[in-house]
Amino acid sequence: MIDFKNVVMEYPNGNVALKGINLHIDDGEFVFIVGQSGAGKTTLTKLLLCEEKASNGHIIVGNYDLSRIPNYKIPHYRRKLGMVFQDFRLLPNKTVYENVAFAMQIVGTPARKIRRRVPAILNTVNLSDKHNSFPDEISGGEQQRVALARALANNPDVIVADEPTGNIDPEMSLEIMNLLLKINKLGKTVIVVTHEKELVDYYQQRVVMIKEGVIVEDRVGGMFE
């Protein structure tokens, strides 16, 4: 469960990015957060990731109150989230397998468990045959699938995808979206932040539209208007 209650975010330079956001997302939901550049989507993502703290209001994610979370607990909270970025953020000197395994290594997963789980995740994102390739040897779509696999590695409750199709061609975009839906069907909450109208309209999921820091529309089966 994710709850934004009267969330205001004002940056030190005086820019008010979010002006009293109220948003409730249930476990297992699939939600598109849409809006034009500068609408406040990125700020919302940063707040969810605990990169920033809200100036006012409360953000509850599962058992965590992000407005009160102490710094030392942030890493543990982030393990409950799987993050996918527009620019993939893969480690160029590690293979596909190692990039996924790395996510598990850094949270201290035993090697035996890593050896068992990584091939299974790569199979979920249809990348079993690429496990020995380096990021620069595979396409943008495949790189995004690796990023998705890495986000799934620690079995998070929530997947947050920030413009996941921004750097890949339309055909691959559909594949990534289908994978996100598949992950959602497995019971994960999926939040996709995007400004791609066609994709949002095609999938007919819950759409939350932000404009100038305010939610102007929140509709299941919505369109990007």
Added chain:
Amino acid sequence: MKSFRPLYFLIEALKSLKRNGVMTLASVAVLMSCLIVIGGFSLLVYNIDVNLEQFGEMNKIAVFCEFDASEDEITSLQKTIEELDNVKDVVRHTKEERLEEFKKDHVDAYGDITSEENPLSDSLEITYKSTDTKKIENLSYELEKLKSEGQIRKISNRYTLSKKIDNFKHTVMMIFIWFLAILLVVSVFIIVNTIKLALISRKNEIGIMRYIGATKWFITLPFIIEGMLIGLAAGVLAFLITKLVYNTVVVRAFNVATFISIADFARIEPTFIVGFILIGVVTGVVGSFISLVKYLNT
């Protein structure tokens, strides 16, 4: 889930050291030089101590009687001195005894000297009770008075010489402490930059680690180990170089000067290796912490 895996941290630290090879070498070289200078000063101070010990009997003053002093005059002088303040005892060495001692030490040049040719006079060896400077100075003053009265030919006060050497040792120590402080600051500065470079070169990786949920300690531990490894390498190398230079150059050079004793390195070897590694590792860790402190606070 286990989160502490020493091998993982060690491998990450070694990889990082290799990645920033030039800065790693610079850090090791500077810290090593610092430790060698520390070692050099320590050896100097240690050898001064050894030589001071050889003066031994620092709480003694020798007075030499006039050549023509009679038996009565010497006995009376001994009694007078025994009654002075801060005198524990007075032992007389006759000129014959002193000649025998002298002949033993200089058997080649003066081995055949006869008692008729004896150039020495009787002496009185005074052992004083307190090493308090004022009391010793008072005793010296009283002895000087006896000298001016013509009862004593010469006073050899080892305390004054020992004091001078001790003062020299303190001067060396002061220079040593300043050198140590300056060199350690330079070493820490170089290590700080090495670790900062390592942090910059792994910026993307660290960013990803943070998003995935790695704790700060998990991220920073390899950098701290990196600093420790720099310190360890510098400590071991500095020890080996100091030992080599001391045994091959210093010991040989001073062997010709018989009046100076050079300490055996083997006696202080354990202290040196432990000290060098400890200073090296602590400096390395401090350098790492300084570069990471900004990161740890965010």
